[in-house]
Amino acid sequence: MGRAFPELEQTTFFLHGVSLTPVVVTDEKGSLLVVDGVDGLTAERLTRAAVVALGGWGMIAFAPQRADALVHTAIRRSIWRALDIGRMLRAGNPERMVAAYGGRTLVRGKVVEVERAAGARFGYGSAVLEEDGAPGRSVRLEFQNENLLLLADGEVRAAVPDLICLLSRDDGRPLTTEEIRFGLEVDVLTLPGAPQWRSRRGLGLVGPRAFGYDVDYVVPGTAR
């Protein structure tokens, strides 16, 4: 994935036509399930149901692949990059991290309004952030399990599959969507998603419309 996505088929393996199944699900008590003989979407649903039944927590393994195939199907160095970003943030140096990974700081501001609602599959919500030093100027963040869309004056400023990250102003810690609440002071950053996701097929799988947002994926300053 190169980032977090909510569904199993939102992987580059699936993007490149590698079968997800058989998927193996296990938990800390030794339960073991094998999901096989179904397509990717069904595998995702069955696996999710199994994890819920196991107590909401589980580990899964996808179908084995040949190591040389991973050169094409995987996002390389993604785990190393996650660790590296974590180290830089812990060192209290988000600016260096943003520069190193080609990101941008979108907004520094305060959460002034949060609205959440239950959806068919995932909860979703919106938050309004007021920009520092510009009272009355606000941006709107749309999130589900992850932050997915940032709008300013109705214009897309950042969109999935790019990462939209909220860093707490207090301790520099990244905030999950469950933690967003009124009054939080945050820096909003965006980091580019993996190039594979920005392809036409990639956007079909994880672009804004895949999450129900009827807008195009654009990076401000670039042509559509």
Place this chain on the structure above:
Amino acid sequence: MSAPGPAPGGRLRVAHLLGVAELAGAELVGGAAGLDREIADVAVVHVLGDVETLPAGTLAVTAFRNPLGYELEVVARAGHARGLAGLVTTGRRRVLTSTRRMCDRLALPLVSVPDAQPVGIAAALARHVHDPVHLATARVLQVVRRLPAGATTAQILDALHGGLGTPVALVGRDRGVLAGAEDLPLAGVPLPAAAQAGPAGDGHLVLAPVTVDDPLRPDLWVAALLPEAPPVWVDGVVTLLRVVAFAVAAATARERVAGERDARDRSTLAAELMDPTRAVGRQTVERALRVGWRLDGWHTGVYLRLTGDATPTPAGAAAVADALRRCGLTGAFAERADGWVLWTTADTEPPSESFRGVRDAVAAALATVGDEVPLVAGVGRPYEGRGGIATTLQEAAEASLFAGARGPVEHVDGLGARRYLARWHQSEAFTSYAATLLAPLGGQDVLLDTLAVYLDRESSATATASHLGVHRNTVNQRIERVQQLLHVDLTRADDRLVVQLACRVLRGGH
């Protein structure tokens, strides 16, 4: 681009939407600065891309499947760029601050209608934009159809209020609200002789006169307060109120007929109660209860007698009843051939000095109606029970015969010996005798007046002459002529007494 519209200012503006019945419950979420934008067309936006095809001046009604809220901001941005007139959103989803601020900043009105179907709303609004005359006509007809046959004023106002969805009222000449909404801004508003609309705050106050008697001087107006609305609709409401005014006039006339019948019933009932020779039967008691008259308790009668040639009229009755009520005299009120009777009822015997209070109250009431209804009055003593009504009214009637000379109101206690004369006045036999006796004067008022004054002035020609403002010899000549015509000799005590009593009876005790 936008189609050519009617006269400037004639087209529907976004501000008008807030007063449209189809958008009941609508709230302006943001973009108030753009309320003056004119609406050229109405369109439904199903997906965000639809906005890109809309011409300037369009009012966009959003109809997204499973809206998440952010769409409004995207639509607002695109809509602003395209020059849309405004946005309408439906559903109960809360509109966030960012959307509100954005619409404010772009001066793009955003109207939220929580409980509405977007397509239905768009169709209704489109009629407002494209076919306002037809719509206004349809609305007028709709209200007219709602008027039931023989509707009361209250039902008419209900139908009007239901059709317009705005405050309506029936207003009197003093701008007092007789029925309907109490809080119309009527102060200082001229009451027109023809239906018309005038400004009232941001909206319009429409007034239509109700013509029952005098078309040049109406006494009632139908009033409706409209929110800001396009001229076509205001004109439609003016027409509607004219039609409704006819219905109100019919209802008023009907109520008046019923009132007159009611007044007749009351006078019959009062006559029965006042007849001392009749026992009050069960039927009479029931009828009295039905009109709300109390028969038990202590009754104090007031007899109001019209002076001159005046006869009781419904308008006069209303004025008198109202004046009495304002002066604190409430009770049974009924019409008589020569005026009205009223009696008040108390649970316990009123103290003897209370008559003065009653007399003063009646005098005050008479003073207020003095110009319209010339009256004198008599007040009787309090008597208990059903029979007491007849007694006290009898006394009041007697006292009223003497009222006028010393003051407009006489209390029976103030009459003294004159009371016994009253018995004569009331005796049918003597009345007809008096008429026969004085008949030879043949209605020559000059002679009758001179005779009456002469006898009241102790047969003094000098005093009579000065009272009538004529020469003493004239008086003597007239008296001589009277004696000839009547074949009486006024120097004889018996003749004098009989003629004087006859004069009194014929001249009503003055």
